[in-house]
Amino acid sequence: MILTRRSFAGGLLAALATPALAAAEEPCCATGDLGLVVERASGSLVVIDRSARAALGRIEGLGDLSHASLTYSPDERFAYVFGRDGGLTKVDMLTRSIAKRVVQAGNSIGGAISDDGRLIAVSNYEPGGVRVFDAESLEMIADIPAGAKTIGLADVPGRRFIWSLWDTGETWIADFSGEKMVLTKLADVGKNPFDGVLTDDGRTYLVGLFGEKGVTAIDLWEVEPKPVRFLKDYGKTADDLPVYKMPHLQGWAFTDGQFVLPAVGQHELLWVDRATLEPTGRTAMHGQPVFIIAQPASPYVWVNFATPLNDTVQIVDSRTHGVVKTLAPGPAVLHMEFAPRGAEVWISVRDENKVAIYDTRSFAKIGEIAAESPSGIFFTARAHRTGL
């Protein structure tokens, strides 16, 4: 496939100089098995080919990627990269170049793409609020100020977005399905939400709270969704934990009828029954869990850990809650991304400047790719998933 792509690279330029002659014999590249690795220190991305287990090239000039995330267009051609500096960058996977870039705010913390692929929403700390852009042109089509920092932005089916407000303890839902945007505001979600996440079935929006203990669940399938508190001992109070240990909810996994989340500040996983929201167990771990990620089509979750114990990955069986395997990929494991059908996992090992690839069944290391201080790994298959 790489060869095909290379041989293609010249073809288009030739086409610009030479009139088209007839139908194509061997066109370039499909995009179903591509991906991007964030190089956090250098503000660049490595384009990867999952099938070839290879890097295809590097895209530079994306600004501050120290806390970056991204999402893909439905055709898996474009990535929308949300940088910490407020930059929204549209990247073309085929030309491996920046298609468009706007600096849309002073400090942004995440974004989402609508289910029809037409709208890009970005949530901001500075100046706060959410801004929505045309996915094609990156022109702003809606500015939704909140007088508050916004967190936990996710797409919801039906051309909708959901997010929460740190300062006011609200959750807002913007519906772009009609002629005019309709904004729904839910109050009393909890004091100082610090992150929010949508479950993999698109049903439940979970909100982590900083200003009080507990987690809030909102059932978006209800006609009038309302906040429900659970895990009422979860989280920090002012005394017991420093701020930097609050786990991000994107690190929660949904597996086998359960949520799995990190016990704040402890070397433990918590298991919660998805239907009843009651705790069902705990698992002692190697360190403080950061990301807990479900291996597709399996009973397993993979867990990485906070510094200084971050050279390790553990695999836990969601049926027994027992650790079944411990791996040591190397210093500073920051992220893990599964092939969409679960055959392999790609693991960023920041301080060895590499991405390591493991077979999920044999646990054998089957490949390695060079990258500078890699953090997030994102395969294009994410284009087809809700709530990312």
Place this chain on the structure above:
Amino acid sequence: MILTRRSFAGGLLAALATPALAAAEEPCCATGDLGLVVERASGSLVVIDRSARAALGRIEGLGDLSHASLTYSPDERFAYVFGRDGGLTKVDMLTRSIAKRVVQAGNSIGGAISDDGRLIAVSNYEPGGVRVFDAESLEMIADIPAGAKTIGLADVPGRRFIWSLWDTGETWIADFSGEKMVLTKLADVGKNPFDGVLTDDGRTYLVGLFGEKGVTAIDLWEVEPKPVRFLKDYGKTADDLPVYKMPHLQGWAFTDGQFVLPAVGQHELLWVDRATLEPTGRTAMHGQPVFIIAQPASPYVWVNFATPLNDTVQIVDSRTHGVVKTLAPGPAVLHMEFAPRGAEVWISVRDENKVAIYDTRSFAKIGEIAAESPSGIFFTARAHRTGL
């Protein structure tokens, strides 16, 4: 995107005549939002663009597609089409042409692609057994005779395939992860399995029985998987129903902790708790259900019906088991395919020679595409799902 693809078509041919000059400016097509519609009467496929809601072209010469299915390569470039005549055809979505075609048996009924995208398995009535082909070359790399008709072939994580044997009541699992294939045979699955299906989490293989009542579940996450009977009144005995009413298990849906399946020969859905395998309810329907398909990221399943009541589609809420909407797309609704994030559904209306597109939230018809006697609709996003 369509224009981009067209302008690309000439470029490559030019490249064949002209040496490559430099890097590309504007390459062609991503493949994440493409699809194929089977034209059953003419042995052809229509290539569709989901984002543009448009047909891009037609591929002809695929033989007998009266009972065809297909699967996609991980890069979403190639489709592997399994025809009733034993034909295995590799179709290139970019050139919109047949890349390779072999007639590998006398009468084949379905196939699957391994989780690493390297192996294509086909199950055959005539001469029976399963044959496995290299996905690149279509050369046969394993012939697994069974002395029996094989049905219900699916991919299982870890470079494995599973299928069942009509004549002997067995289920076989072939593991291609090592140097040599390892074959596991499970006996006593039930008399005359007529179809098998893997649940969406890759955990449970369900087998429908023709020679006795009941359904068999096999938990593939067990170290030694074993058949478990449930729904012991389900199905036919020789007296009570004609053969042609046996529903295919690909028409079962998995939603909200439940299986949903057609009540054989009746105008009813059956609901089964996924954890306990106990029945939880019934829903009276417009006709005999054929396909029951879960709308992604929603509580809804969409149902079409057997002739002569096949002009209708009903939508059922999996929480209440109630019908929430009845649509009449037109005569002979044969299949439904959802956009992977659930925003819209494409419905083949055979006797009006069209595919109708509906918004799943408003139920408004938002598009239509011409196709000759369309049956199955398959979006490339299927490349990323297990068990298809």
